Amino acid sequence: MQFQTKNQVITKLRQLAESHLLVRGFGYGDRWELESAMTKVDGTTIGLTHPSKQPFMWVTPIIARVTEGSLFYDFEIIVGDLVKRDESNELEVESDTLLICLDILSKLNDESYEWALSKQSNLQPFTEKWDSEFTGHIMNVSLEFMFDYDYCQVPFTRPDEDITAFLAATGIDDETQIFAITYLVTQLKENGLWNKMHALYPFVGGTANRHSINLKNPAQYKITWSPTGVTHNANGITGDGIAGYGDTGYIIAAANKDNFHMSAYIRNDVSAGAKCAIGGTSDSNVIQLLPFQTGNLFQSSINQNTASTASNVSSKGNYIGSRLAPNRSIAYKNVTKLFENTTVSTSTPSVSLFLLCRHLSTSQTYLSDFNIALTSIGEALNDVESINFLAITQQYETYLNRQL
Structure with missing residues (x-):
């Protein structure tokens, strides 16, 4: 596992693609660069949509991580091919690209390469990507190299301190989970959303203690779970609708009366009713997220005493509600806008926010049986920020294989 630069690694990945008998195209860069590369045409270059470039392999960098004695390069690898316009060969293409992915994984595990391949990888199929008839698979890989902190005595970039702190607090060592958390933190920071989070609970690790830790700051707002009524597993937290809840202490x-958001990634369909994903109330000042009320209604009320609602047909979804001004609040489900209204804010509740119910001063109401895979609270997110946040969290859940 001799040290190698990222440039050396990408060169070898390119050589791997060029040596595969079926792969004709190769590219490296962010996702948006892939879309540009699809149709790029100049004097010497043709786009990846050209038949001579199919199937293609695209490598996207995620992050480089340093641990004790090791350096990890995390990549997302996309293998895609065009299907016929009538989609008659879609299954065949999906099967072939999966086999190519398996070939790549097998080759990456070859001892001739001076790296160690993580033996865990999700292979996510896709169809009709990038406004085209592309079908294929997306997989994450992690390559490990020896690193003794003395390579040419050159300063190196330290691993992300927020990720390191969360992993230390939870004791998580599963590579897939680390990859997903790394993606989540990195993307939130790159999109200017990280500093707007006051508490972010990714519900990864499968235990009550790990699910209690705040990713934004493990030393703050650790959730206290009810003695009974909450199930913890790889899919997140699930209430029993009777006694289960979590107190965030937040x-x-x-100052956040008119600048606040809350979100919940709910994986299950439950019967309609007064069931709260996150909430609290005191002196008629209410904050609550009720995804699926009786009458097929969604409600997101933030620091107000009059409900803000929209039509909804299922509890399952990736939800976010934000109050951006005294007379403006918005809500989204799965990047689709549910409402924007002018209900005026009153004041903030004086109680801490509870998960899986609404917190009263001395009791709980609206207890729910939701399966929640992620939740966040913090400063308001505008329309663009809300859509970006929902897209990032959806990809995070996809890496954990628990997406909607």
Whole structure:
């Protein structure tokens, strides 16, 4: 596992693609660069949509991680091919690209390469990507190299301190989970969303203690779970609708009365009713997210005493509600806008926010049987920020193989 630069690694990945008898195209860069590469045409270059470039292999960098004695390069590898316009060969293409992915994994595990391949990888199929008839698979890989902190005595970039702190607090060592958390933190920071989070619970690791840790700051707002009624597993947290809840210990500051968001990634369909994903109320000041009320209604109320609702047909979804001003609040489900209204804010509740129910001063109401895979609270997210946040969290859940 001799040290290698990223440039050396990408060169070898390119050589791997060129040596595969079926792969004709190769590219490296962010996802948006892949879309550009699809149709790029100049004097010497043709786009990846050209038949001579099919199937293609695209490598996207995620992050480089340093641990004790090791350096990890994490990549997302996309293998795609065009299907016929009538989609008659879609299954065949999906099967072939999966086999190519398996070939790549097998080759990456070859001892002739001076790296160690993580033996865990999700292979996610896709169809009709990038406004085209592309079908294929996306997989994440992690390549490990020896690193003794003395390579040419050159300063190196330290691993992300927020990721390191969360992993230390939870004791998580599963490579797939580390990859997903790394993606989540990196993307939130790159999109200017990280600093807007006050608490972010990714519900990864499968235990009550790991699910209690705040990714934004493990030393703050650790959830206290009810003695009974909450199930913890690889899919997140699930309430029993009777006694289960989690106390975040987070009380909204007066300064955030008109600048606040809350989100919940709900994986299951449950019967309609007064069931709260996150909430609290005091003195008629209410904050609550009720995804699926009786009458097929969604409700997101933030620091107000009059409900803000929209039509909804299922509890399952990736939800976010934000109050951006005294008379403006918005809500989204799966990047689709549910409402924007002018209900005026009153004041902030004086109680901490609870998960899986609504917190009263001395009791709980609206207990729910939701399966929640992620939740967040913090400053308001505008329309663009909300859509970006929902897209990032959807991809995070996909890496954990628990997406909607």
